[in-house]
Amino acid sequence: MARPRPLSGFPEFSPASRIVEQQVLDGLRRTFELHGFASLETRAVEPLSQLLRKGEIDKEVYVVRRVHEEPGEAADGAAEDGLALHFDLTVPFARYVVENSGTLVFPFKRYQIQKVWRGERPQEGRYREFCQADIDIVGRDTLPGHHEAEMALVMAEALTSLPLPPLRMQVNNRKLIEGFYRGLGAADPAAVMRSVDKLDKIGAEAVRADLVATAGLGEEQAEACLALAAITGTDARVADRVRALGVSDPLLEEGLQALVAVLEATAGIAPERVEIVADLSIARGLDYYTGTVYETRMVGFESLGSICSGGRYDALASDGRTTYPGVGISFGVTRALVPLLTRGVLAASRSTPTCVWVALVDEESRPAARRTAEALRRRGIAAEISPDAARFGKQIRAAERRGIPFVWFAGAAEDGGDQVRDIRSGEQVDADAHRWDPPAEDLRPRVVRAATD
Amino acid sequence: MARPRPLSGFPEFSPASRIVEQQVLDGLRRTFELHGFASLETRAVEPLSQLLRKGEIDKEVYVVRRVHEEPGEAADGAAEDGLALHFDLTVPFARYVVENSGTLVFPFKRYQIQKVWRGERPQEGRYREFCQADIDIVGRDTLPGHHEAEMALVMAEALTSLPLPPLRMQVNNRKLIEGFYRGLGAADPAAVMRSVDKLDKIGAEAVRADLVATAGLGEEQAEACLALAAITGTDARVADRVRALGVSDPLLEEGLQALVAVLEATAGIAPERVEIVADLSIARGLDYYTGTVYETRMVGFESLGSICSGGRYDALASDGRTTYPGVGISFGVTRALVPLLTRGVLAASRSTPTCVWVALVDEESRPAARRTAEALRRRGIAAEISPDAARFGKQIRAAERRGIPFVWFAGAAEDGGDQVRDIRSGEQVDADAHRWDPPAEDLRPRVVRAATD
Incomplete structure (x- = not known):
């Protein structure tokens, strides 16, 4: 074949970058499991009709059909309308919950790390195939509010375990803003929210005008909405600042308490790695959020937008009789990592798991080399044997090119025993494959962060 | 939504079954990495034309296009003929190697664990979406034969680390059989191979007739081919048995030596878990194999066919100037696991990673419970807090239903300290969250094998 070109929007990693990604996924999994989240994977396809029902994603869905299927033929007996690749992990999870509600135990906590597909125009931070890591907690009929604080706590803890730049997690609460707008006398709180949601894009003056023209607010009401959106804070004083605006409403009060509960539950998280801040301008575009909402930005990479977002929804799914409220956050793994890898902010210390390259004197000694490698592996040390018995200088360079330390x-020591060489320092010492250990930091490839980020 | 039904051919696991799958994947990864195989993931889609070039899979390929794409519109600017989901991991890997040959270091060892898709009619052991775990070693221009032994060694070691039924890995060599047919004077060795490949399906008598009618052999030649196919053995004596048939040919001799090398290199593998046997009836249907070929069956589940197959191919990929020979094996993870899980041969000891359920006296003590859980997690013990302060009997049952041990x-001890109860035995003892450890076998969910398999 002629040399193939990469497909725009379908990033693939080098072996070294994949090592970085794997360690990120391992770190996420570890934290999620320590908090009792069970792993789940759903199939890549859903019935097209189910995906198209879910909002404004329809132009971006990839349909899937067998290559020899006749036009109009059902893609699958079980799905008359054909199948499509999932565009997120929330819709498949909602379907899975309803399908398996008879055997799941609620509240059900799951994490899900999978590829998703969207036919969007590719750009930095936007891909057609990308990996997401989601956590959700879903209840049957009810879901206590403390899970909204738990969600922020778990994801913030997971993110701080990763080699990412410092993070800023912004939290708000839909009850808070809706209650505030109601208490202010707004006839259409949803319209107010849609206006305020444009703050980032069009600025305060344009939002003020929009609030008056579109959402039907008076000048003073519009002013109060902008004052609310300007409030940020990291502790309970944020509630005082809201109350100082002089609006009162039971829903507002409920939202304030929930927001403060999130801040208090996450107060122990490493503040130099992730700042968890109430930011009352955060609304999240989607209609279905009903409580806490979350967005997360990487400091220095704000142009990527939020890399980790979610919220509380009172009806994740429903089968007609039963409703399943939930709260979830989704971390955009590919979205966060590709820019960091491309710019060299993150790198792996080597491109292979191998820690020890077993040199070969001649082809006849391969069985002995195999026993040496086996002794190392039995104690968890990754080892590979030279593919040929080239001269040692060439073998050392072969190891060097892979970053193997x-x-x-074999038999290089004065007493006929083995020796091992650290090829970075050139230091070579007597060693026994049944006892020798590499320094802990060399055992596996490490993720290295550039000093400049 | 009405309760959705599963899609035939797209299996999804319960949380407990997913734990089994994860531990299988972890075990594979660990062995592969100890042997120096680097992880790789390729995108899910390839240009349709590339997939259709590769043999007889064309009816089974799933094409992918954006839902609002016009008929005839290119699915993607970079691929004029549209995209399709990959049906294996070998074709994408071959493309990846050619695309990245400038930066990869050869011989290049990689493992790849991903979903693949085939529009086949679903049945036990055959799915439309399934997970494969592949290892391959690919060289530039040349690849030493010892990697064929290494491949069997690594995969056999990986499989024996898993909670599978006993395995039988059957090995043969294309050079051996081709050389034998040539030495016998067969005009068309490939036709002989195609006949012998039908032994399993049509039996010796029909193959004998086919060899005479189709492959143009005499009765005696046909008899010799059947005698070769009947040979099995686990050590070098298998070569003696072949030589005793009185056929000699340089290619045959080369194949015999390679086959014995595989048996000798894998002689150390736990024989009660995997029997590695030369079986001269194994040919593998596909044309492109040129050396060692592998098939693997689970004892007691032979009807599933081979769950782990592969071989040596002299031209995995080529960019016109350079050829990349390789050797690889693919383990059908879903194919092996679904029957074992469905029949209860494998199960997880619990359906959640949680080891400790932190009971709650009242909602006010949630922050204290959070600190207890945090102390446990800091030492690697997965803990979750009761979602409500129901009476203890109810909380214990909630933990029990999840299999949490x-x-x-808090504060249940006489001195006001904490206590922990093993809810299987009912034994309750004083404990400190900063020091208490569960028995090692309870720390994480275990994979349990039914005694009957």
Whole structure:
């Protein structure tokens, strides 16, 4: 074949970058499991009709059909309208919950790390195939509010375990803003929210005009909405600042308490790695959020937008009789990592898991080399044997090009024993494959962060 | 939504079954990495034309296009013929190697664990979406034969680390059989191979007739081919048995030596878990194999066919100037696991990673419970807090339904300290969240094998 070109929007990693991604996924999994989230994977396809029902994503869905299927033929007996690739992990999870509600135990906590597909125009931070890591907690009929604080706590803890730049998690509450707009006398709180949601894009003056023209507010009401959106804070004083605006409403009060509960539950998280801040301008575009909402930005990479977002929804799914309220956050793994890898902010210390390259004197000694490698592996040390018995200088360079730190020489010691060389320093010492250990930091490839980020 | 039905051919696991799958994938990854295989993931889609070039899979390929794409519109600017989901991991890997040959270091060892899609008629062991775990070693221009032994060694070691039924890995060599047919004077060795490949399906008598009628052999030649196919063995004596048939040919001799090398290199593998046997009836249907070929069956589940197959191919990929020979094996994870899970041969000891359920006296004590859980998690013990302060009996049952082994009671000890109860035995003891450890076997969910398999 002629040399193939990459497909725009379908990023693929080098072996070294994949090591970075794997360690990020391992870190997420570890934290999620420590908090009792069970792993789940759903199939890649859903009935097209189900995906198209879910809002404004329809232009971006990829349909899937067998290549020899006749036009009009059902893609699958079980789905008359054909199948499409999922565009997120929330819709498939909602379907899975309803399908399996008879056997799941609620509240059900799950994490899900999978690829999703969207036919969007590719650009930095936007891909056609990308990996998401979601956590959700879903209840049957009810879901206590403390899970909204738990969600922020778990995801913030997971993110701080990763080699990412410092993060800023912004939290708000839909009850708070809706209650505030109601208490202010707004006839259409949803219209107010849609206006305020444009703050980032069009600025305060344009939003003020929009609030008056579109949402039907008076000048003073519009002013109060902008004052609310300007409030940020990291502790309970944020509630005082809201109350100082002089609006009162039971829903507002409920939202304030929930917001403060999130801040208090996450107060122990490493503040130099993630700042968790109430930001009352955050609304999240989607209609279905009903409580806490979350967005997260990487400091220095704000242009990527939020890399980790979610919220509380009172009806994740319903089968007619039963409703399943939930709260969830989704971390855009590919979205966050590709820019960091491309710019060299993150890198792997080597491009292979191998820690020790077992050199070969001649082809006849391969069985002995195999026993050496086996002794190392049995104690968890990744080892591979030279593919050929080239001269040692060439073998050392072969190891070097892969970033492998150690080369093993059978019978190189004065007493006929083995030696191992750290090829970075050139230091070579006597060693026994049944006892020798590499320094802990060399055992596996490490993720290295550039000093400049 | 009405309760959705599962899609035939797209299996999804319960949380408990997913735990089994994860531990299988973890075990594979661990062995592959200890042997120096780097992880790789390729995108889910390839240009349709590339997939259709690769043999007889064309009816089974799933094409992918954006839902609002006009008929005839290119699915993607970079791929004029549209995109399709990959049906294996070998074709994408071959493309990846050619695309990235300038930066990869050869011989390049990679493992790849991903979903693949085929529009086949679903049945046990055959799915439309399923997970494969592949290892391949690919060289530039040349690839030493010892990697064919390495491949069997690594996969056999990986499979024996898993909670599978006993395995039988059957090995043969294309050079051996081709050389034998040539030495026998067969005019068309490939036709002989195609006949012998039908042994399983049509039996020896029909193959004998086919060899005479189709492959143009005499009765005696046909008899010799059947005698070769009947040979099996686990050590070098298998070569003696072949030589005793009285056929000699340089290619045959080369194949015999390669086959014995595989048996000798894998002689150390736990024989009660995997029997590695030369079976000279194994040919593998596909044309492109040129050396060692592998098939693997689970004892007691032979009707599933081979769950782990592969071989040596002299031209995995080529960019016109350079050819990349390789050797690889693919383990059908879904194919092996679904029957074992469905029949209860494998199960997880619980359906959640949680080891400790922290009981709650009242909602006010949630922050204290959070600190207890945090102390446990900091030492690697997965803990979750009761979602409500129901009476303890109810909380214990909630933990029980998830299979969680321990429940934590704050302030339950005589001295006001905490206690932890093993809810299987009912034993409750004083405990400190900063020091208490569960028995090692309870820390994480275990994979349990039914005694009957």
